[in-house]
Amino acid sequence: MTVRILPLPETEPPASDGGLGALSTDKGNLPLDSVGVHATITGLAAGIEVVQGFRNPFDMPLEATYIFPLPDRAAVTALRMEAADRIIEGTLKERAQARQDYDAAIAAGRRAAIAEEDRPDVFTMRVGNILPGERVTIRLTLDQPLPHESASSATFRFPLVVAPRYIPGAPLDGERTGSGVADDTDAVPDASRISPPVLLPGFPNPVRLAVTADIDPAGLPLTEIRSALHVVSEESDGGRTTVRLQPGERLDRDFILRLGFAPHETAALSLAPDESGEEGTFNLTVLPSGDARPSPRDVVLVLDRSGSMHGWKMVAARRAAARIVDTLRGEDRFAVLSFDNVIERPRDLGTGLVDGTDRNRFRAVEHLATLDARGGTEMLAPLDEGCRLLADSARDRVLVLITDGQVGNEDQLLAHLEPRLRGVRVHTVGIDQAVNAGFLNRLASIGQGRCELVESEDRLDEAMEHIHHRIAAPVATGLTLHADGLEIVQGSVAPTRLGALFPGVPLVIAGRFRGSPSGALAVRGTASGGTPWEQRATGIVSTDRAATSIWARAHLRDLEDRYTTGGADGLEQRIVETSLRFGVLCRFTAFVAVDSRVVTEGETPHQVVQPVESPRGWAAPSAVPRAAHATFSAAPAPFAPPPAPAGMPAPASAPPEHAAPSSGELAGAPSSSRPFGTSAGRGPAPRRARRVPALTGFQQELTNVLNRLRQIPEDQRVLYLLGELVPILDSIVQRMEAQYLDATPLATLRDDVRRLQPTSDQTTINDQWTRVLQVLADFTGETPPRRPFWKRPT
Structure with missing residues (x-):
């Protein structure tokens, strides 16, 4: 895999302990300055608060973008934005609506934040209209299971960096979906959303990292706690243990705690009823024992x-x-x-x-x-x-x-x-x-x-x-779940496919039930010798409120995978409804927080993408030749910094370089196969511009109208169409006809819009809105927008 490196501009060289990829002023690195992770581990589940601190030392409003990881099994259940004296709770919405709300808030001069899932373990946070000198804190709330590695151990794993990923496929035309360093391709339509710029080694630690885990075994026979990759301190008090990461660590590898347990029950069933008492969540753990008979x-x-x-x-x-x-x-x-x-x-x-x-x-x-x-x-x-x-x-x-x-x-x-x-x-x-x-x-x-x-x-x-x-040969195959005195909600069991049971490897099954929290569950299958196999557990009532969100995340993962592999029609709507009902983020929804206070005059904030660490253990990027220079235009790219003050190194970014193959080794690669970026030292490839033909004055005018339309919230559409769009179209039609130009499509559109009423139902308004966008896009010659990147190709 080769990488792209942004060459240094012609300015003062960085200090010897510096590196490329960071955005820096005399007030520090931008925009992320701290990350805190506080986990409360109870039994085999963890409640986690993730705190991200952003600040703006520039003299202009800032929009910060941070591409970051979270555990792939974790349920994101809340977002909170804190700025100045304001606390804004986020709302979970359908993703397109959340993005529209965020963009409209930024355009209106309000502070806003949005969290989106791009992969089960890769997320994008955007925080906009951070005022000069201001600090904004984002708090995410998660619930996470601790997966078993064996019958006697479980693991708390929290990722801290998104590593560079190989991006195959042919580049796509049109506007990028994100601000990362990789181009979107037909194989990875959202590559620019999962490829943050990367710091070179040697740059001073730009982010303060704090990780704390409070561990309560909740009756389980805990025998040991091991940190796999970090030095930690431990404090014990009354059966609880607090583990803290030593200060000064970088966000360059996973944080891993392994918990050892003495042998315990071979099967356990917990039943956690909802507050309403009508439904609840069950969690069944089966720990198979013994070895299976070997087979070819x-x-x-x-x-x-x-x-x-x-x-x-x-x-x-x-x-x-x-x-x-x-x-x-x-x-x-x-x-x-x-x-x-x-x-x-x-x-x-x-x-x-x-x-x-x-x-x-x-x-x-x-x-x-x-x-x-x-x-x-x-x-x-x-x-x-x-x-x-x-x-x-x-x-x-x-x-x-x-x-x-x-x-x-x-x-x-x-x-x-x-x-x-x-x-x-x-x-x-x-x-x-x-x-x-x-x-x-x-x-x-x-x-x-x-x-x-x-x-x-x-x-x-x-x-x-x-x-x-x-x-090895499984202990049992063809597993099925059977209820005795417990009504399972149809289609709620996760995982959908129970697979097989292997010696010493626990199986965890979760789902929803109706009615009283009582009864038993049995897992049945066929043993390796062909004989029937069964393991049974009687339910114990639990008050664990995290059980439902953890189940919802697992269920949503199953539904998302079915969607990815070509699931039935209507699956997308089912995913959205499940996500919104249980308050758990997924690929079709997003958390958005919008401040009601206007803090800027609506100018476009300066955009900065947070560079991330090179993962520990990866090869260092090659040094950039000093003869190579980069210049910034008057209108910098979205991930560029503002013009640097005298003596300030302009930023650059570089993914870490993998062991580079020789030209001979890559000679057999197909033309569509490419690593992300070009070879080191060649400089950055230019951002691909949207393909828009040369516009007439009228086309340019309507392009501006079209861009404005896309910022209008749904509940304001009819007012904009009748109050602003009709007069605009009327003026353009008259001026075009005065120049003997064909204005028929616009005149027809104007007359259709005039027939709308302020009291028209929302479906009629939305249909007309869609038609307006299409007619204006056709008239301006704009490249049709791509399908939303979070949806599968049709």
Whole structure:
């Protein structure tokens, strides 16, 4: 993977401890100056408050954009904006409406903030009209489950940085969907929303980070607390433990706490009734014991050797793959596929499945030992090939993907693979300190397998024991859920596909029930020997209010994945309704907070995109040649800073450089396959402008009208159409006719709009509004707007 680096402008060189990608003044870095994470862990769930502090040291209003991660299983349930003496609670709305409300507020000179989900674990925060010298604080409230890694451990993982992702596909024309450094493509239509600029190493820590976790085992037999990647302090008081991150850490890797437990119940069912008493949420945990009878398997191992896997990740990936090959038996068949932008196989093992003999396993391990990191992450072809190899087998079929998951085309991959995975179990092994857990969990869920995350070589041996259990024969398959005295709400169970049970790997099932919180649930299936299998639990009433939001997030994830893979019509509306009913953010909704106070005169605020850290363990970007310079135009790009005062280094941004492949290594890459950005040192590619033909005076006038129309809130549309648009159209029609120009489309539109009444119903108004936008867009020659980037292609 190669990257784009923005060259330094011709100005004073930065200090020796500086770097590229930060926006800086003598008052500090912009715009984000602090991030706080406070988790309250109770049993196997966590309530989290995330606090983001933004400030503006410039002499003009500022709009800050921050692309940041959150745990992919966490439910975002609230947003609050605090500025000066104002506290504004956010409202969850349908996404298009929330974006319109935000844009209208900024145009009207009001403070506003909006939080949007772009991936299950990648979000965008925009905070607008931050006044000079002002500080704005954003508070997000989350509820998160602690997933089991085994029957005796659970993990609290909080990501702190969005790592650069490989962006395949051909660039799209038209306006970008976001302000990141990558171009939108046909494979990743929102690439510019998931590719923040990146600081070069050596820049002083721009963000104060504080992480605190208060841990209450809530009766569970807690035996240990381990921090995987950070130095922490611990304080214990009356059975509760507080863990604090040491000061001075950077937002460059996941924060991970592992909680160890003594052996406990093999099945547990909690029932949390709603306040109304009419419905409630159940949570069933099943901990299978014992080993399954081995059976012949077909196993395809897919190993990512792309540039982002350089360093310790490549070493760990080779070791993990070799350990998996070594566990195969003579009656098993297997294939090993390593990939970057090409697929390679072990020498002498052919193109199909081979028996798991000592010779064949030796050849495979020999091949793995030669692999190093190079090239781009073209993941679709090797996964498709793996599915093809496993398509016609009557055996237990297993596909194992070992990768850091750093790709942007997750939806494309899942939509393509889902129909090919019928009967194939998919396990994913994520290796990184800032892993793309959202994608790897989604792929494993669709493949009815499990995801194992490895953040260091020290963790690998422990993780491999879990992986060995998961690729072994399952304890039970064909699982179904049965209720006894408890009425389950139809279609509410998450996960939708229960998959299989593996030795020592817990299964968690959540859903909604109606009526009294009493009764039992049983999970039934077929054991490895063909005999019936069942595990049963009787419900215990719980007062855990987070249970419903955690279930809602899991249910929404299932619905979103069904939508991605081509689910039934009406699914989008069901997702929106579920999100709004339970107050949990999803890809079709957004939290928006709008201050009623007008603080500016409505001028466009200066826009800055917060640069993020290079993930820990990634290769450092190359130094920028000093002969290369960049200049800023009078109208800077949205992610550029205001004109710099004398002596201030103008900012630049650069994603971290992966181990760069040689030209020969990339020679076989298809033309549509490209890393994000151009090669280091070439300078930034210009932002692609919207394709609009040369406009006449009338077309330009109506372009301005069209842009204004898109800012009008829904409840003000009829007043604008009758009070402002009709007179404007009347004037333009008269002037065009005076010059013998054809004004028929505009005259017809004017007459149609005049027939509206202030009392017309909203559906009639919205239909007319849509027609107005279309007629004006046709007249001005504007490129038709793309489908909203959060919706799948039609």
